[in-house]
Amino acid sequence: MNVRRPLCLLFAVFAIVGLSRAQDGDGADTASAEIIAEAAPVISPLPVPSVTASDVPNDDGSAILVEWELSPSDSVGGAVVGYRIYRAFADSGVFVVIGNRSARQNSTVNGEEVEPGVDYLYRVDVLAVRTNADGSSDTLAIPSQSSVPVAAVVQWFNTDRLWALIWFVIIAAATIYFIEKAKRGGNIYVRKIGGIDAVDDAIGRATEMGRKVFFVPGIQDMNDVQTIAGIAILGRVGAVAAEYETRLEVPTSRSMVMVTARETLKESYSKAGRPDSFQEDQVYYLTDEQFAYAAAVDGRIVRERPATIFYMGAFFAESLILSETGNAAGAIQIAGTAEPTQLPFFVAACDYTLLGEELFAASAYLSREPRQLGSLKGQDFGKGIFLLAILLGVILATANLIDLSQYFRIN
Amino acid sequence: MRREVPLLITFITGVVFALSYFIPGGWLGQTERVFGDWITIVQAFAVWLGVLNLLKISLIKIQRKEHDWGYSVVIAVCLVGTIAAGMYSGFAPQFESFRDPETPFNFIFRNIFAPLGATMFAILAFYVASASYRAFRARNREATILLIASFFVMGGRVPLLDSIFMPIIDGTFFADFAGWIMSYPVTAGQRAIAIGIALGIMASSLRVILGIERSHIGGGN
Amino acid sequence: MAGHWIAVAINVVVGLTLVWVLVRTIQGRPIERRIVFVYIALAVATPLFMKLEAPLAETPEVQSIVTTIKELPPGSRILISFDYDPQSAPELQPMAEAFIKFAFKQRHKVIIMGLWPLGPDQANQAIRAALEDPSVAELAPEYGVDYVNLGFQSGNEFVIQGMGSAFKNMFPQDERGTIYDNIPILRGVTNFSNVDYVQVFSSGKPGTREWVQVAADRFGATVGGGTTAVQAPEMYPFLRSNQLIGLMGGMTGAAEFEKAVEELGKANTFLLSQMFAHATVIVFVIFGNIAYFRSRRRDASTDAPTPGGIS
Amino acid sequence: MSLDIGVWIGALLTLGIFSFLYRDNPFYKLCESIFVGVSAGYWFCVFFFDNMVRKFYFGVFPSEAGIEPKYFLIVGAVLGALMLTRLIPSIGWISRWPLSFIVGATAGLYMMLFFVSNGLNQVADTMLPLYRETAGGDFDPAETLGTILVFIGTFTGLIYFFFSKEHKGLFGGAARVGIFFLMVTFGAAFGYTVMSRMSLLIGRMDFLFRDWLGLLG
Incomplete structure (x- = not known):
């Protein structure tokens, strides 16, 4: 056995070499190939x-x-x-x-x-x-x-994901705790965020100039969390616009977003005490196609010259097509998206940009409602846990003690 | 009823779909796919609302002879025409599918839709240039960093800086440097953004599920 | 050749006008964006007419594709998957054209398919372009014998999975409706063990990643990739682990491939355009900064906002 | 010059869109209107044939024997039908039900998916030893520097996102460092994308000069 394996190997190598040379089909080589083939026994x-x-x-x-x-x-x-x-x-x-x-x-x-x-x-x-x-x-x-x-067996709980459940429960519980705490009163500090603070002024500017405000809720449908966040912001923006009696226009690229935006705005207007100012046609559908939507919104921006444009939701390549046009048209632009690839373009072309997490925090900020602000505190708690974990994890990994990442990596 | 039922629906579906993440078996194990299928079907229904709205607005504009109403005629004709072509292409027996290369629908797609889309996309090349000309100025420390990073990546990604500096620095120094920027500092920035987004989505989803955020059902408090 | 000289002349003139732009900018009168647009248009368009060679370094990931194809004995079977649509064509089409030409010249048999609906259409365009080349036309590759287009099949990576047991299951007939078994080139081709090399041109998902994970990892096929520039960095881990034998990334990769197979074509021209365009953008960024520093000297208020108003 | 009518249509539309770069004009308005109308119709047909007919109808009533009907798809149709109550103003409020369902499901589903993929796994990826070695076991300075940068950038970047603490003192300093990393990210990502955007324009130019005008070989 000890001798056989290397021998087998050797023959196999010969066989392969012979085979590949034979395949070359060169006349000169055929003779030698034959010899090797003859030498190699069938194995x-x-x-x-x-x-x-x-x-x-x-x-x-x-x-x-x-x-x-x-x-x-x-x-x-x-x-x-x-x-x-x-x-x-x-x-x-x-x-x-x-x-x-x-x-x-x-x-x-x-x-x-x-x-x-x-x-x-x-x-x-x-x-x-x-x-x-x-x-x-x-x-x-x-x-x-x-x-x-x-x-094969069906499992009813995915034990690989146990740690996801544990971390989720900890952070979610903290969030709910802060929401409840805020409800009972108690001062919640939130720092200034430029883009969010600018909302009122931006709408006020449109009122002074007698021009429209555009709100672009992204190009994804209601099954994208960013769209939901964008619509929540639209609710607050709509209330301010109603109060200032500024015409707000919402072009959408999804039918369901159109329906939702209408519901939201109708409510905002009636909450602001101006239910009659709301017209359904303020919110309209253009087309599901990304670039046709961009072309049409671009056209409206140059023709209507809105004083203020909001971009809140999921954006892709159209982000710069829209915001460059808005910039050239002299509008104040406030953007927010969680698409990391598009943030640079908004940053370059807009006056204010809400980066990722800030998009999701914006509606809570704008509402100034204690429970909403409490949930922001929950977000911060989660960040605190992650920061601590990263710090500890890096130290322990560098010291080669424990691999903490195993409690965070989920398949 | 009008307010409570939607809130209850949101709460229940939210909790069930969140829990489904931990359950591998049955349909709960495939919620992502199942929900995806549902959404595509709902979209097929909902698009009626959008298309009818587009048609309605165009027709009103035409009827009232509003400014630029001629373009509304174009929209309406193109919309109806394309749908007609699509239905014909989909139902006519000589075609296997509405996408077949010989169908009128495909003709519209190839010669109208595709070039328009590609050109609109290509317009970005111009905007990228004008945005950089205007925005990438070393106004302060932050803007300077932005500028420098974009300069090296822009010049390194194509053999531009490398060929300019060929006599001084041999090889692919700038290409490698651009790659290095992309793999380390950019990873760091993107990771911070990504983790923030995870927590942002978590908190705002909790607000939606718990009914604190209810703008989607037209609800304040 | 006349086109070349006209283009060069235009570029020289345009280059000189940049001095005017610089002077104006220094005077504190930055040019308006429409003039920037004109420069970009010229920077992209004129190199298309030039007959220059883009300066390129040799990278192992592109060279290894060339070597692999060269080392295959003539008549080897190469499977090419076209996993992109017209939007990514500017980057991937030149690559595909050069590759097909090269494969034909090496007398290999080419089997084409697509995981993206519009992919096989791109393939037909690439074939047409390859056949127009005189040296390929001389070899007169014949449909069904030297190459075949199996068309599109839906199902993403599951198509690759299915092909692992039998190509025929996934592609019962070719694009022209001929039954699989009646196509001469496919005789004896059951699954991946009967093709010698798999080349993927991809711009997203499904794409090179899926081919590596299924065809290479599971069925042991030799896979080479060709991706858009944006996608390329994601593929480097696969290269390092040898799951992917080679990679052409974006126009740079395509141009290098053209150079390596001595077949300067579109990719090289396009890369020139790209370099000119990048240079133009960089020049304008520099001008923009000059303008800014000039205006700052005049007007000392420096309390500028952070980009994007981030604070 | 091309003799293909399709190429001519495509070329004229291309020029029409490009004309917007100069200014808004009737030619662009025409192209824009064509694009909106055609694309809305296009998606309507795609939704109809792909989603309604192929996915839903043939999903519930398979055309071939032996394929199991997917009855769960009916839920989607019910939601869709409820959506359409919008068309009748008096019962339009019912459309809030399917919307609530979709929003709830989206919130629940993506909350977990993002929490894990964007949150936990990214945290885990950052927990690397700061001292890196090459495959041969030697100290790897480039990799070490890179790992340290990723750690610092992620850490300070996250600090920037804190809402409930003022950016002052040491904390504020860390947040500033975080902003620097974000700026590098944005600048680099911008520069990185320029390439693919330029190639799109090259594609259009190639179409105009080669396919339409036939000026290129």
Whole structure:
């Protein structure tokens, strides 16, 4: 055995070299290729010694992990080119190919057409190139023993995500605590944020100039949290605009956003005591297409020359198309988005930009309502925990003591 | 009823969908996909509201002969025309799908929609230039940093700085430096923003679920 | 060639007018943005007519693609997936054209498919461009024998997964409706073990990442990538771990590939345009700053807001 | 010059959009109106055939035997139908129900997804030893510097986002450092994107000069 393995290897290398040279098809080389092929005896690679299959944990019972020991013949430069994985229903025993893996790989996940609770058998064939005495070659498949039957299981709690639950509960509980505390009274300090403080003045400016205010709620639908945040801000902006009797216009690129924005504004106007000033046509749909929407809003910006433009929500490439036009039209622009790729463009073209988290905080700020402000305190608590964790984690990792990241990394 | 039912619906769905994150089995294990499917179907319904609104506004403008009403005619005709072409392309038996290369719908897409979209996108090249000319000025420390970072990345990403300094510094120094900026300081900035966003979304979602933030149902307090 | 000289002349003149812009800027009368637009338009358009070679360094990730293709014996089968749409065509189309030309010249067999609906259409354009090349036309590659377009299949990475057991399952017929088994080039092609190389041109998801994760990792295919510049950095981890044998990133990567296969084409021209445009933007940023410092000297109020009003 | 009518339409529309760079004009207004009308119609058809017919109808009533109907899709249709009550003013308020459902689901679902992917995992990624070695076990100065920068930048950047504490003293100083990192991020990301934006313009120019005018080889 000790001698055989290196010998096998050597022959396999010869066989491969001979094969590849023979394939070149050069007349001069054929002779030597023949000699090598003749010298190499027909050898069969060894099968996979064992195959184990197990349920993939923490899933909906739709995947099985198949692992095997590498064939002893599978070594660098060896004749083994890969493995072919077969599966059979335990009750029928008929094996069907489910996939291939290349040499030196020893596992695969069977994630397709797996029913939970059904027993399966797995088998792994070694695929190897065999060189025949006449110099030709073919691919051999040497089957393994089948694995013991295994069934996928549905889990009801994903234990991989336990730490996510723990951290979430801690921060959420703190947030709710601060909300309750704020409700009972108690002064909550929030620092100045330029972009948010500027809202009133920006609308006031439009009133003085007798021009419109535009509010652009992004180009995503209501299933984006940023749009929801943008609409919440629209509620506050709408109340101020109603109070100042400034015409506010909301072009949307999504029908559902149009509907929601109308509901929101209607309420804002009636809360400001001016329900009659609200007209449905203030909020209108243009088109779902990103660039057509940008083209149309651009056109409106140059024609109507609004004094103030808000961009609040999810923005993509149109961010600069809109804000550059607004800038050239002389509007005061306040933007807010959590799309990191677009922040630089708003920063370059707008007077004020709410960065990521500030977009989500803005409506709470503008409401000045204790419960809303309390939730901001909860956000800060979360940041405090993360800061502490990062600091500790880095120190402990540098000192090579404990890897804290394992409590934060979630699959 | 009008106010309480929506609040209750938001609360229940919010809690259920949040919990589903921890449950791998059953349909709760696939809420992201299931919800995605629902949304696409709701969008197919909701688009009627938008398109009818667009048509209504255009027709009103035409009827009242408002300023520039001619363009409203163009919008209305293009809208109805495209829908007609799409329906014909989708239902006519000679086409397999409304997207087939030979359909009139595809003709509109290729020769009207696509070039318009591509050009609107390309306009950005001009705006990027004018925005940099105006905004990237060393007004204060922050602006200077912004300027320097953009300068090196802009010049390093194409073989511009490297070829200018070829006689002095050999190789791809500026390309590597641009890469270094992208992989370290930029990672740091983006990570801070990302973590902030995570907490921001968490707090504002909690406000929505708990009914503190209720603007989406037209509700103040 | 006349175009080249006219373009060069225009550039010289335009370059001289920059002095005027600089003087005006120093005088405190910054030019309006429409003039900036004119410069950008010229910077992008004129290099298209020039016959210059962009200066480029050799990178291992592009060279390894070239070497791999060169080392394959003639008649090897290359699978190319077109995973992008017209919007990314300026970056990826030159790459695809150069690659296909090169593959044909090396006498390889080309199998085309797409995970993006409009991908196979881009492929047809690239093939057409390749066939117009006289040296390719001489070889007269024949549809069905030397190349085939399997068309688009929906399902993202699951298509790759399905191809792992049999291409035929995912593509029962080619784009022209011919049954898989009746296409000569596909005879004997069951799955990834029968293709010698997989090249992906991608601008997003599904794209190179998915091909690496499924075709390379799971089925052991040799995968090379070609991505937009924006995507390229994300692919470097795969290069380092050798899951991806090579990568062309954006126009720079495409131009380098053209140079390596001695086939200067669109990518090289486009890269020139890009360099001119970048240079123009940088020049204007510098001018903008000169203007600012001049005006600050005149007007001492320096309480400028942070960019984006961030505080 | 091209003889293809499609190329001509495309070229004229391209010029129309570009004319906006000079100023707003009737040619641009025409192109804009065409774009709005055509694209709204386009998406209407896509929603109809892809979402309504293919996803919903063939999802619930599969065209081939052996495919299981996806009855859960009916929920989407019910929500959609309730949305349409908007068209009848007297019962329009019912549309708040599907909206509440969508907003609630979005809040619940993405709250967790972002909390983990944007929050916890990013925190975990930052917990690296500050002393970095090369694969060979030697001190790696570039990687070490990079790791330290990522740590400082993330830490101070987060401090900038604190709402309930005034940016004063040491805390304020840290927040300022955080702003510096944000500025580097924005500047670099801006410069980085310039390249892809320019290539889009190159694509359009190539279309005009090559495909339409035929001036390029």
